Amino acid sequence: MFANVPTVLTPLRARLLLVLAVLLAVLLAVLVPTAPGAFAAGKPETGATRPGAEVVAVTRVADRQVDLSVRSTALGGRTVKVRLLTPDGWNPHDRRHRQHWPTLWLLHGCCGDYTSWTSMTDVAETDSLRDVLVVMPEAGWNGWYSDWWNHGQGGDPAWETFHTKELRHLLERDWGAGSNRVVAGLSMGGQGALLYAARHPGMFKATAAYSGSAHPLLNDESVDRIMGFFAGQGNDPLRVWGDPVAQRGIWQAHDPFHLAKRLRSIPVYLSCGDGTTGPLDAPGATSALEADFNRQNHALAAELKRVGARHVTTNFYGPGTHGWAYWERELHASLPMLLGALGTDGG
Numbered sequence: 520m521f522a523n524v525p526t527v528l529t530p531l532r533a534r535l536l537l538v539l540a541v542l543l544a545v546l547l548a549v550l551v552p553t554a555p556g557a558f559a560a561g562k563p564e565t566g567a568t569r570p571g572a573e574v575v576a577v578t579r580v581a582d583r584q585v586d587l588s589v590r591s592t593a594l595g596g597r598t599v600k601v602r603l604l605t606p607d608g609w610n611p612h613d614r615r616h617r618q619h620w621p622t623l624w625l626l627h628g629c630c631g632d633y634t635s636w637t638s639m640t641d642v643a644e645t646d647s648l649r650d651v652l653v654v655m656p657e658a659g660w661n662g663w664y665s666d667w668w669n670h671g672q673g674g675d676p677a678w679e680t681f682h683t684k685e686l687r688h689l690l691e692r693d694w695g696a697g698s699n700r701v702v703a704g705l706s707m708g709g710q711g712a713l714l715y716a717a718r719h720p721g722m723f724k725a726t727a728a729y730s731g732s733a734h735p736l737l738n739d740e741s742v743d744r745i746m747g748f749f750a751g752q753g754n755d756p757l758r759v760w761g762d763p764v765a766q767r768g769i770w771q772a773h774d775p776f777h778l779a780k781r782l783r784s785i786p787v788y789l790s791c792g793d794g795t796t797g798p799l800d801a802p803g804a805t806s807a808l809e810a811d812f813n814r815q816n817h818a819l820a821a822e823l824k825r826v827g828a829r830h831v832t833t834n835f836y837g838p839g840t841h842g843w844a845y846w847e848r849e850l851h852a853s854l855p856m857l858l859g860a861l862g863t864d865g866g
Contacts, residue, residue, distance in 0.1 A: 571592050571593075571684070571685040571688065571689070572589050572590065572593075572681065572686055572688070572689045573590045574588065574589055574689065574693070575590050575598060580602075582643075583605045583606075584602060584603070584604055584637060584643060585602070585603045585605060586600050586601070586602050587600065587601045587602075587694070589601055589689065591681045591686075593666075593677035593681040594675055594676050594677065594678075594681055595674065595675030595676070599656075599657040599681075600634075600657050601633060601654065601657060601686065602633045602636075602656075603653065603654060603655070604637065604643055604648065604653035604655070605652060605695075606620050606648075606649055606651055606652055607650065610695075611693060611695040617695065618695060619691070619697035619698070620650070620651060620652040620695050620696065621651050621652070621697055621699040621700070621862065622651065622652045622653075622654055622690075622696045622700045623648065623651050623652070623653045623654070623700075623701055623703065623857060624655075624656070624682075624700060624701070624702040624723075625642070625653055625654070625704065625708075625850075626655075626656070626664065626703070626709075626711045627655065627658060627705070627707075628705045628709075629660065629706060629707040629748055629751070630661070630751075631708075632657055632660075633657040634655075635655075636655050637655070639843045639847070640843065640846070640847040640850065641847060642850065645851070647854055648854075650863050651858070651861065652695060652696055652697075654686075654690065654696065656681075656682055656686055658678050658682070658708070659678060660751065660752060661748050661749065661751045661752065661754070663678070663710070663749070663773075664679055664682070665678060665714075665759060666679045668757075668758065668761045668766065668769055669758050670761075679714075679715070679718070683715060683718075683719050687722075699724065699861055700722060700723050700861075701727075701857045701858075701861055702716055702725075702727075703727035703729070703853060704728060704729070704731065706730050706731060706732065706812070706841065707732060707748070709727075709730060709731020709733070710728065710733065710773075710775060712726045712728050713726055713728050713731060713733065713775035713778070713782070713819075714773060714775060714778070716782060716785060716787075717775060717778035717779075718772075718781070724785060724786075724860040725786040725787070725788075725856060725859075725860035725861075726785065726786075726787055727787075727790075727849075727850075727853040727856070727857060728787075728789055728790075728816075729790050729791075729845070729846045729849040729850065730790070730809060731775075731789070731812065731816065732812060732815065733776065733812065733815040733816045733818070733819040734775065734776035734815035734816075734818045735770070735773075735774055736763070736770055736771065736774050737814060737815050741811055741814075741815060742763050744808065746763070775819055776815075776818055779819065779822040779825075779826050779828070780826045782823060782828060783827055783828040783829075785830065785860070786830040786832070786856050786857075787823060787830060787831045787832070788832045788833075788834075788852075788856055788857075789819065789820055789832070789833045790833065790834040790836065790849045791812055791813045791816040791835055791836075791839075792806075792809050792813060792837065792838060792839025792840060793809065793813045793835075793837050793838060794806040794807060794808070794809035794813060794839075794840060794841075795837075795838045795839075796838060796840070797839030797840060797845070798839075799839065799842065799844035800838075800839065800840050800842065800844075804840050805840060806840035806841040809841040812841070813835065816833075817835065820833050820835075834852060
């Protein structure tokens with residue numbers, strides 16, 4: 520009974536069916552909503568999969584404190600934490616009235632982590648930061664805020680790429696961070712704050728370093744000391760920047776002293792003790808590390824003056840060791856400069 524039915528569609532019928540299929544696909548794309556919760560999970564709002572950083576978990580740890588678990592391509596697909604100290608009224612999930620906040624990046628030192636600033640200082644109780652988003656990212660026990668050389672192979676870990684590209688884009692796209700930024704840090708993080716401001720012109724409007732590694736190439740003692748840090752936890756110290764002689768160009772590219780010209784146009788705050796017993800120390804406490812960093816900071820300050828930097832504030836306060844009591848004090852001392860660069864009075 521089907522002998523007269525054609526087994527092949529006519530060209531006209533085939534074209535009509537193709538047009539109908541295309542129209543149906545367009546209607547489905549318009550009518551079917553994006554799956555709920557995609558933004559809350561920290562994924563791109565388009566639903567597309569992108570290389571780079573992705574938030575895989577969110578934990579509220581205290582009032583105004585949120586931890587993001589971030590999976591990073593620059594870190595070989597590993598997941599690390601980023602702590603946010605959020606401003607009053609922060610609600611990045613309100614798409615209609617979403618606000619982008621001025622942002623202070625606070626960088627931890629060697630042997631610390633993303634919790635260091637909130638656990639060791641009163642930063643979370645500082646009223647002048649209630650109108651600012653404070654970003655405290657993990658940087659590794661001894662990551663040195665660098666994309667490691669890895670004997671010329673590069674790759675994991677690439678902390679600088681993670682922070683300045685992946686995390687920055689993620690926070691500004693989905694978590695209320697604005698493009699108005701300043702950066703501060705202590706010790707290893709002080710070096711990181713200077714490096715990021717110098718190596719990424721325009722990214723930060725001001726930078727502050729407390730007891731920072733400001734000139735690791737100052738002399739053999741300084742080189743040997745930082746190489747000792749590079750070797751921490753059984754690491755091959757040459758993985759970070761290579762050999763200080765054979766790869767000297769890489770070392771200079773990560774030495775704030777050699778990048779001083781790139782810091783001329785922004786406010787810079789440098790502070791350090793001299794390593795002797797200070798007012799906030801236990802009796803008899805001394806620190807050879809602080810004494811070394813003190814010499815490095817004096818060298819950087821002199822170089823900044825030589826190259827014409829006009830917005831440099833120094834507080835070389837003499838007696839004092841390498842400790843949190845001083846760094847908390849110096850954070851407060853530098854906040855007027857940092858918040859002024861952001862255009863907020865912190866009131």
